[in-house]
Ligand SMILES: Nc1nc2c(c(=O)[nH]1)N=C([C@H](O)[C@H](O)COP(=O)(O)OP(=O)(O)OP(=O)(O)O)CN2
Protein backbone atom coordinates (compact mmCIF):
# COMPACT_ATOMS: atom_id res chain seq x y z
CA UNK A 1 0.00 0.00 0.00
CA UNK A 2 1.15 3.56 -0.61
CA UNK A 3 0.59 6.00 2.24
CA UNK A 4 1.75 9.58 2.75
CA UNK A 5 4.70 10.00 5.07
CA UNK A 6 5.58 13.20 6.95
CA UNK A 7 8.16 15.67 5.60
CA UNK A 8 11.60 15.15 7.14
CA UNK A 9 15.29 15.79 6.55
CA UNK A 10 16.59 12.28 7.15
CA UNK A 11 18.71 10.70 4.43
CA UNK A 12 17.00 7.31 4.58
CA UNK A 13 13.32 6.45 4.95
CA UNK A 14 12.14 2.86 5.18
CA UNK A 15 8.58 1.54 5.07
CA UNK A 16 7.55 -1.93 6.15
CA UNK A 17 4.10 -3.34 5.35
CA UNK A 18 2.83 -6.58 6.84
CA UNK A 19 -0.36 -8.27 8.03
CA UNK A 20 -1.38 -10.18 11.09
CA UNK A 21 -4.65 -11.79 12.14
CA UNK A 22 -6.20 -11.20 15.53
CA UNK A 23 -9.49 -11.06 17.39
CA UNK A 24 -10.76 -8.24 19.58
CA UNK A 25 -13.82 -6.67 21.07
CA UNK A 26 -14.63 -3.22 22.40
CA UNK A 27 -16.03 -3.85 25.89
CA UNK A 28 -18.79 -1.25 25.77
CA UNK A 29 -22.28 -1.60 24.36
CA UNK A 30 -21.89 1.81 22.67
CA UNK A 31 -19.52 0.04 20.26
CA UNK A 32 -22.53 -1.87 18.88
CA UNK A 33 -21.59 -5.00 16.92
CA UNK A 34 -17.92 -4.37 17.75
CA UNK A 35 -18.62 -5.21 21.39
CA UNK A 36 -18.83 -8.86 20.24
CA UNK A 37 -15.61 -10.81 19.75
CA UNK A 38 -14.68 -10.65 16.06
CA UNK A 39 -11.55 -10.89 13.95
CA UNK A 40 -9.58 -8.82 11.47
CA UNK A 41 -6.61 -9.18 9.20
CA UNK A 42 -4.75 -6.09 10.38
CA UNK A 43 -2.50 -4.30 7.90
CA UNK A 44 0.45 -2.43 9.38
CA UNK A 45 2.70 0.19 7.78
CA UNK A 46 5.70 1.35 9.80
CA UNK A 47 7.86 4.30 8.69
CA UNK A 48 11.43 4.48 10.00
CA UNK A 49 13.98 7.19 9.16
CA UNK A 50 17.60 7.93 9.95
CA UNK A 51 20.94 9.12 8.63
CA UNK A 52 23.16 6.13 9.44
CA UNK A 53 23.11 2.47 8.43
CA UNK A 54 24.33 -0.48 10.50
CA UNK A 55 27.19 -2.86 9.56
CA UNK A 56 24.81 -4.81 7.28
CA UNK A 57 23.80 -1.67 5.41
CA UNK A 58 20.36 -1.74 7.07
CA UNK A 59 18.54 1.22 8.58
CA UNK A 60 16.45 -1.37 10.46
CA UNK A 61 16.00 -5.03 9.47
CA UNK A 62 12.55 -5.29 7.77
CA UNK A 63 12.06 -8.80 9.14
CA UNK A 64 12.77 -7.76 12.72
CA UNK A 65 10.06 -5.09 12.53
CA UNK A 66 7.52 -7.64 11.34
CA UNK A 67 8.44 -10.33 13.85
CA UNK A 68 8.45 -7.84 16.75
CA UNK A 69 4.76 -7.09 16.17
CA UNK A 70 3.52 -10.38 14.68
CA UNK A 71 5.06 -12.49 17.44
CA UNK A 72 3.16 -10.41 19.99
CA UNK A 73 -0.24 -10.22 18.31
CA UNK A 74 -0.72 -12.73 15.47
CA UNK A 75 -3.59 -15.20 16.16
CA UNK A 76 -4.27 -13.80 19.62
CA UNK A 77 -7.16 -12.07 21.37
CA UNK A 78 -5.88 -8.49 21.66
CA UNK A 79 -7.93 -7.82 24.79
CA UNK A 80 -5.80 -10.41 26.64
CA UNK A 81 -2.57 -8.45 26.20
CA UNK A 82 -1.16 -6.56 29.14
CA UNK A 83 -0.82 -3.48 26.94
CA UNK A 84 -4.64 -3.47 26.63
CA UNK A 85 -5.39 -4.05 30.28
CA UNK A 86 -6.53 -0.45 30.78
CA UNK A 87 -7.42 0.67 27.25
CA UNK A 88 -9.58 -1.13 24.67
CA UNK A 89 -7.78 -2.46 21.56
CA UNK A 90 -9.10 0.02 18.99
CA UNK A 91 -7.32 0.96 15.76
CA UNK A 92 -6.11 4.11 17.50
CA UNK A 93 -4.68 2.37 20.58
CA UNK A 94 -3.20 -0.43 18.43
CA UNK A 95 -1.39 2.08 16.21
CA UNK A 96 -0.01 3.89 19.28
CA UNK A 97 0.99 0.62 20.94
CA UNK A 98 2.84 -0.57 17.83
CA UNK A 99 4.63 2.80 17.68
CA UNK A 100 5.71 2.38 21.31
CA UNK A 101 6.91 -1.20 20.74
CA UNK A 102 8.90 -0.20 17.66
CA UNK A 103 10.39 2.82 19.42
CA UNK A 104 11.48 0.66 22.40
CA UNK A 105 13.14 -1.79 19.97
CA UNK A 106 14.99 0.75 17.81
CA UNK A 107 16.19 2.74 20.85
CA UNK A 108 18.65 -0.16 21.39
CA UNK A 109 20.19 0.24 17.92
CA UNK A 110 23.50 2.09 17.53
CA UNK A 111 22.62 3.83 14.25
CA UNK A 112 19.85 5.94 15.86
CA UNK A 113 16.82 5.27 13.63
CA UNK A 114 13.51 6.91 14.55
CA UNK A 115 9.92 5.83 13.94
CA UNK A 116 8.01 8.60 12.16
CA UNK A 117 4.56 7.01 12.05
CA UNK A 118 2.53 3.83 12.24
CA UNK A 119 -0.55 3.15 10.12
CA UNK A 120 -2.94 0.47 11.29
CA UNK A 121 -5.67 -0.67 8.90
CA UNK A 122 -8.43 -2.67 10.55
CA UNK A 123 -10.78 -3.15 7.59
CA UNK A 124 -10.70 -2.29 3.88
CA UNK A 125 -12.49 0.98 4.74
CA UNK A 126 -11.02 1.94 8.14
CA UNK A 127 -7.48 2.89 9.14
CA UNK A 128 -5.61 5.13 11.59
CA UNK A 129 -2.34 7.03 11.35
CA UNK A 130 -0.37 7.47 14.59
CA UNK A 131 2.29 10.15 14.40
CA UNK A 132 3.95 11.33 17.63
CA UNK A 133 4.13 15.01 18.47
CA UNK A 134 7.49 16.46 17.45
CA UNK A 135 8.66 17.09 21.04
CA UNK A 136 8.21 13.36 21.79
CA UNK A 137 10.91 12.33 19.27
N1 LIG B 1 -12.61 5.18 15.76
C1 LIG B 1 -12.86 3.84 15.75
N2 LIG B 1 -14.06 3.40 15.45
C2 LIG B 1 -14.31 2.07 15.41
C3 LIG B 1 -13.28 1.16 15.69
C4 LIG B 1 -11.99 1.67 16.04
O1 LIG B 1 -11.04 0.91 16.31
N3 LIG B 1 -11.82 3.00 16.04
N4 LIG B 1 -13.52 -0.16 15.60
C5 LIG B 1 -14.67 -0.65 15.23
C6 LIG B 1 -14.87 -2.14 15.05
O2 LIG B 1 -13.81 -2.83 15.67
C7 LIG B 1 -15.04 -2.67 13.60
O3 LIG B 1 -14.37 -3.91 13.45
C8 LIG B 1 -14.58 -1.80 12.49
O4 LIG B 1 -15.65 -0.96 12.21
P1 LIG B 1 -16.17 -0.47 10.77
O5 LIG B 1 -15.15 0.30 10.02
O6 LIG B 1 -17.45 0.21 11.08
O7 LIG B 1 -16.39 -1.86 10.00
P2 LIG B 1 -17.41 -2.21 8.83
O8 LIG B 1 -16.78 -3.33 8.06
O9 LIG B 1 -18.74 -2.45 9.37
O10 LIG B 1 -17.42 -0.87 7.97
P3 LIG B 1 -18.04 -0.57 6.51
O11 LIG B 1 -18.36 0.91 6.56
O12 LIG B 1 -19.21 -1.44 6.31
O13 LIG B 1 -16.94 -0.84 5.52
C9 LIG B 1 -15.82 0.23 15.02
N5 LIG B 1 -15.52 1.63 15.08
Ligand SMILES: [Zn+2]
Nearest residue numbers: 024034038040
Ligand atom coordinates in the same frame (compact mmCIF):
# COMPACT_ATOMS: atom_id res chain seq x y z
ZN1 LIG C 1 -12.99 -4.74 15.01
